Amino acid sequence: MASQILVIVSLLAISCSLAAAGIEPGPLQDFCVADPASSACRDPKLVKPDNFFSGGFNVPGNTSNPSGSSVTSASVAQIPGLNTLGLTLIRFDFAHGGLVTLHIHPRASEILTVLEGSLLVGFVSSSPENRLFSKVLEQGDVFVFPIGLAHFLSNVGNGTAAAIASLNSQNPGFIAIPSNIFGTSPPIGDDVLAKAYNVDKSIVEKLKAQFHS
Amino acid sequence: MASQILVIVSLLAISCSLAAAGIEPGPLQDFCVADPASSACRDPKLVKPDNFFSGGFNVPGNTSNPSGSSVTSASVAQIPGLNTLGLTLIRFDFAHGGLVTLHIHPRASEILTVLEGSLLVGFVSSSPENRLFSKVLEQGDVFVFPIGLAHFLSNVGNGTAAAIASLNSQNPGFIAIPSNIFGTSPPIGDDVLAKAYNVDKSIVEKLKAQFHS
Amino acid sequence: MASQILVIVSLLAISCSLAAAGIEPGPLQDFCVADPASSACRDPKLVKPDNFFSGGFNVPGNTSNPSGSSVTSASVAQIPGLNTLGLTLIRFDFAHGGLVTLHIHPRASEILTVLEGSLLVGFVSSSPENRLFSKVLEQGDVFVFPIGLAHFLSNVGNGTAAAIASLNSQNPGFIAIPSNIFGTSPPIGDDVLAKAYNVDKSIVEKLKAQFHS
């Protein structure tokens, strides 16, 4: 009975959420394994090697979708030991002609290694204004996407392609630019979009139609 | 002529005094006034009150342009004493129907106060995915745009409008989304854009035409 | 009655959501709206545009007090969406001759814009030792107070004055120097103060009398 009360007290005491911190965590201890039963670190004495492990990164993702690409993540959701350590791992797979659309990670830079195939990659700077930095990468090539800049990956080879990437945040964020503008809920008004893109509202409506159902 | 060269030199030097650090500076001393003659702090004994000063923020900017809006900055380029202090000030002016286009600040959050007029503002989150948070603001209203998220400001009133905003970085960055995608140099290929926006290349070319000359 | 209790509860809860972190937060997610019901972020799916909004910044504060000045804040207490975003907004109003006393923000720099009137402002550095940087500002003038340095604002015009300021912390702190020394509870001993200011205890007691009741 007494020991159960002890457990309840300590769970209450550690009830402040990880999310409550609201910050990019750097570690204050060896590790702070995310605890499914509370929002504090798991009791370090109960932490196991498997908390730092995930499998299956050699298995291609399913690319049978309109973009012809897939993104597989190993982040804190898959590897609770990543909590506070500032890293996320991603595997990209591409069907022939597949595209990972234009997107921004607001909270991480990314380093990419091509496992197979030929990828056209690019990012756009804000200063110099709207400068495109792009390159076709082959197997074993490495490329860097700086934090906060729009980038894309396009399979320009004859077959499938695959790549692995690391990002230096446990929650890099993903803003898919086309749908973040034309597929919002509720929609951004046609007036705003027509003026922003300097086109007729008919074109705005066509673009919106691709991202709303 | 000579003074124009002087201006160029000092702008290069100031921008390098920021760039050299390569970091978002927090202060290690009372202040570190950007020094046009080097990339170090100005000798503190030579610093003057005017190094922390800029004027004219009550003067509306010129909105006679296609967007019907103007952006006036007081950042480290105008106020060298802002160096390392992590703040930038902006004044927005709007003609009737004016728009500050969809854009992202990769390195700062923003707090906005409406000085006059009616502004429709909005930002889009990445999680929840593509959720629009928008509101019509009147004089004296305050609104916040979180770091790294796309946002816009549109004059929906009957007259002109003006607002003032602060950002918590000395170099927030400005990614104008339409031109950062459709107006890059060199251009992003039509293949990539047509697939990303899921439209014909003819529409992609029409969109590009608005941002290339 | 019930709504007033609600206000008290939610202020307690918000201050916990700040205090729990115990750090100057940088965001780990798009936003972390302070949740009155806990110390974690509000469920992002329940967040609304109004969580990023506050009104009334065009309304002068009440300056009918001994200092002849008022300070109106839009911080995380008023705008829960500011949580983790590192910004606070302030409006100053001044009666004729009004003063915002000498004070220090231990956790933020400040950028000030004069809305109307004439303000004598100044800050004092620690290195160079005790150097005063001051200037009379008019409408539209902008001035910067570096983090951690003592500063003041004094209405030196013929009428009222008003200004708006931004600080790069969600909890900048406010140390009013005269009362932080002469109005503490319990009081600092006369021996210490007489030696520190190198004056008779009778003067120390006169100074203390202004800040104790």
Add this chain to the structure above:
Amino acid sequence: MASQILVIVSLLAISCSLAAAGIEPGPLQDFCVADPASSACRDPKLVKPDNFFSGGFNVPGNTSNPSGSSVTSASVAQIPGLNTLGLTLIRFDFAHGGLVTLHIHPRASEILTVLEGSLLVGFVSSSPENRLFSKVLEQGDVFVFPIGLAHFLSNVGNGTAAAIASLNSQNPGFIAIPSNIFGTSPPIGDDVLAKAYNVDKSIVEKLKAQFHS
């Protein structure tokens, strides 16, 4: 009995109030005193001077142990007011010939002052590779150990010795290198250790025997 349970509860709660944040805290408020009853800051109105106090740092520790040394800490466990302030204080005592073994603080640099005796101290850099920086220190001498580097302290004088040190983290961590390799639980395999140290397994087993019981 009851008081012992109380101690256990409050140690759990304090260690969680640190762990919950999962970060090296910089303050968001004047102070955030660790609260044994929760993982949030103690209510600031209930904080007392004693929360920032600890005594007995003039009392030598017990050095009657194989290493002939003792380490006394004043960290957040002893001084709850240290929470979020990024400091830990340590007192070292040495019997004749005593040693504080080779160790690493992964989260803090250290500045040491010799109170009495003669201490041989040293740290080893990683770049330049494996360079030893060592010196014999006497009373009043000050030495610095950079964060993350292996270091040791050895009493090389004729009598006892004592020193005081500060570390700039509230949880610096302590990796005692010999036992962190040869005394782990479960043990690191003899194959790995024999190859790493390029010696026979018999020597590995002899080394392990010193740190396992």
Add this chain to the structure above:
Amino acid sequence: MASQILVIVSLLAISCSLAAAGIEPGPLQDFCVADPASSACRDPKLVKPDNFFSGGFNVPGNTSNPSGSSVTSASVAQIPGLNTLGLTLIRFDFAHGGLVTLHIHPRASEILTVLEGSLLVGFVSSSPENRLFSKVLEQGDVFVFPIGLAHFLSNVGNGTAAAIASLNSQNPGFIAIPSNIFGTSPPIGDDVLAKAYNVDKSIVEKLKAQFHS
């Protein structure tokens, strides 16, 4: 003569090596010893143990001055190896009745250990507003002053006193509150000070007279 010039040059160079960064440095390498010949790190291959060393912290400072106290520092100026490591060491000595005046470190918290004597110490919070936390400390007592808060140390024993303190910044800053307000150059106007302290200008002038010559 030559050595004095050398000292001046190397102080200038060190202060540049700090100032250039313009930030509170955390290390990007094992160490970055301040280089008197430039503002970069000294070539790591030329770094020596003495770069991390300073002597004489057992020698009382000279307290024959009006305050009856002295402050001896071991910061990056004395120990170039402290550069980027975020630590400063201080020794306080007190004559009978000596005082270290009310002051603020804008960039560091402080942990104090009493070596001998009896010290009345105190700090004042901003929230709760103007709360004094004070205590009389004896030999071996430890006390913490949180970053950015006004504090003082007063010898209340019958003899001399001494203490040692560590601060977690390589440049904590020192704002002596009385002289930072009443001894500035140029002076803060009597109008401002009389209103701030709510006393006659004659008292303001008496206070100023203590700090101006």
Add this chain to the structure above:
Amino acid sequence: MASQILVIVSLLAISCSLAAAGIEPGPLQDFCVADPASSACRDPKLVKPDNFFSGGFNVPGNTSNPSGSSVTSASVAQIPGLNTLGLTLIRFDFAHGGLVTLHIHPRASEILTVLEGSLLVGFVSSSPENRLFSKVLEQGDVFVFPIGLAHFLSNVGNGTAAAIASLNSQNPGFIAIPSNIFGTSPPIGDDVLAKAYNVDKSIVEKLKAQFHS
């Protein structure tokens, strides 16, 4: 002539070293490409896609050495665009029985993906004290090594093995524990090592002999 002077001025102006910063850089601009001709950022207008590129990560390294392993890096030395972005990429190759010895990265966490073979990996915590977290990994398995903790990788399969890893620092540091203790220059004294490892000096000398020539 004039333009050449301009170039000289701007190079002088950006002559403050990247090393001068002495900090883990987070970006203040889109990117800050390391400039071989100075220690500031390369002029952003001269930056090219190849500055973010490196090739050959599909080529196994040479494992014909006593450890039977090789480490290939893509850090800022190979990819100047990585400067300030906080990422390093590593490829490990292993001969049959190969070992990457026990080592610590003082400035980065690491996420590892096995490309082929079977690897026994492990790290040791400091709290809980000396706990080993180890696991045998196969192709496609992912494992995390927290910052500052000792770890190793050992090929326990029947053939060769290879893995790729990312670290969240542009200069993670590498402390090979056996040689960092037994192979230092100058050597750590036998007295210290014999007492630290609790063995005869003859064993200490045997261990030293493996790492000194």
